[in-house]
Amino acid sequence: MLDQLGDELGDFYRDLHRNPELSLQEHRTAGRVAEKLRAQGFEVSDHVGGTGVVGLLRNGDGPVVMLRADFDALPVEEKTGLPYASSVRAVDPQGHEVPVMHACGHDMHAACLVGAAALLARSTDLWAGTLLLVFQPAEELACGARNMVEDGLFERFPVPDIVLGQHLAPLPAGVIGHSTGPVMAASDSAHVVLHGRGGHGSRPEATIDPVLLGAHVVTRLQGIVAREVPPAETAVVTVGRFQAGAKDNVIPDTAELGINLRAYSAEVRTQVMTAIERIVRAEAAASGAPEPDVEWGTSAPLLVNDPDAASATFAAFTEEFGEQRLMPLPPVAASEDVGVFGEAADAPTVYWFWGGLDPEVFASAMAAGGIDSLPSNHSPHFAPVVEPTLGTGVQALVVAALAWLGKPAVPLA
Template sequence: MTPDRRSPAAGPRPERRTPAPALPGLAELLTPAAELYLYLHRHPELSGAERRTAGRFADWLTVDGYRVLRDVGGHGVAAELRNGDGPAVLLRAELDALPVAEDTGVPYASTLTAPGPDGDTVPVMHACGHDAHLACVAAAARWLAARRDLWRGTLLVVGQPAEETLSGARAMLEDGLYGRITPPDDVLAQHTAPFPAGMVAHADGPVLAGSVTLKVVVEGDGGHAATPHLTADPLLAAAGVVTRLASVAAREADPAERLVVTASSLRTQNAGHTGNVIAARAELHITARAFTEAALDRAVAAVRRVVHAEASAAALPPRATVTTIMRSGVTLPDPELAAAVRDAHRAHFGAGRVTGWPGSTATEDFPLLTGAGAGLHGHPHIRGTYWMLGSTGPAQWSAAPGANAAEKLRTLPANHSPRYLPSVRLTLQSGTSALVTAALARLGKGADQCRPER
């Protein structure tokens, strides 16, 4: 998941409240949480290969008294802790990393490589903050398990595999996730982003866009570069598609839809790696992102039309096929649940550290875990909310180019960058607090009733 470069937005001015004291015992939790984070950061695993990460997370939850299920939908982890009557609240984090070569320069940087999807060896890095998400959820789960007098209900914790490929949530649900644990009433999640650590951001509407990823395959018979007139050229048609894609968003969509259509990769196969051979096959990946399903459907139809038009325009037309390989829904928080969590965050952090979020064209499979995935799990009334978590520390903020906050936000390394690096202490502290206060807002006495231990 990659947040776009739009800045967190100032929302309506909230009622001013005195921030609640720090959660009791949180300071003691930060050391083991940081140790977990550093281990995960040094040992990232790609989507679908998160065995070591899942085992470490499951072991942590087992120590804290949770009933833990392993290998759900792949390497997924699901845990449950019952504490009397009350709602069931699920905290979700992701397990997987990305095929990115880390360039942060920190002593705990990842140097690992792993087999990629095509069998080649690729570098691996937690370039999207999933290691921080997992450490925050682990710490929040431990804090809540140790303070059952503060809440009532059922606490559920999920470590989801394969979020980056938008396949993990579906796999867990199809493996019977909500039949093997108590079905949640509410699902909560957060995501790091490059704005000041210690802050959280909430959207008034969609947090993240829905997306469709398409694979376009253009096939000819191959041929000699000296006689292109005798060959159906897949590369020429694929290149034409790439240049035409910009017109889909620019000329076929209302600008208010914020439609994004991007060609993300183009590869030739069957001897298309030398100057004197025309490839027999070109493969192109295209992603479309929008905030309504209707806009996505129109974008897919437009891409299909462009692909077939470019192929048919040649004197010797290559064969073209378009296949949908991934689709995710819009991450749209339940308004009532989102308001309750935002109020809890304002009460705990103070109004100045809770800001607005303009909605990002990044995407997630998180909606499947809520009522949006009812067709998969049979529970249409599960509510969800999702907020953004600042991850940029003071030193990185000061070093970022720019004369003001807006300019700095545009230059900070973003998620999926080889230089993306959350501030460990501040991100874990605020991320754990955000999850605990959000859970308490639903499970019982509420975060604003927590007081320091005496």
């Protein structure tokens, strides 16, 4: 039945890739998705949580199965050289003009869910229940899922019995990566403003230098994971932004830090957040500086695959794809906000990865010593092969949905 989609789905994917939109600005993308769903007979609601799109297909009594995809892009300049590469530029929330690219595969996520919607809508004799398709904005800001929930997602639409989703990964195309328990880390970001006393670079004694203060903070933060987190636990602390001053002979009044943490348990997450604040404030005190500002912003919960639900879903994958195409994966330090849906609905979540790299290129890289040389998510060179990536992603969503809708799997070959 994948053949029924013809070239149309590939063209849809290339259109999304060529026309990416930043988080919370996905108006064109949402319109294209809504158009495709309406054509397949879904009840469609748009502007859910901003630019989110919800498709509903009722097919008698049975469970409510939610399939989720995200569709926002990143402020990255594309360097893939593809004939359908993005040349889009947009204005970010800070007012800066930036390049825009689908550097994380969200265009593929959306295209696969549109394809799965088409196949499931054409195969209603093979399943019973309700399909709830959620196309989520702003995953890259880790706020899109929460925005949709706060906009009444589960008051306005049926509450799902299971939440299913997938993510493109730097694995060979056609391969599905899976795990049970913690899948992706919790993530929190802090915006820190260090206050000093500016002055002339020739008279540092008359100033409180926030640049030196910031350097001590950055160095000291590296001791949290090394010296405070138990070796059996995992955590990451990254300072991704350090901004201060505008001239080499002027000591500025302030310095700003952007700090990000990842953890796989609530206890470690709280421990690391507390340690970050302690260090920032203590270093400011040690420098004789005013109290710093620490504001916690972007946050994504720990993503956990329900053991029983994951086992049932991955058993269906094994039957459909064969064990040779399934790859067990360790927990990933990146983060996702899809877990917000499962928490809000009090439903199990099952999430998996699937590959988009040319298998021969992947094999050559492995033979040469590893895949670090291959473009991964968020790289300006990230370019999944359209097939079999697209077909595998569609197939995985359909198989996962049918595993919960209570009837035999649809033949997809």
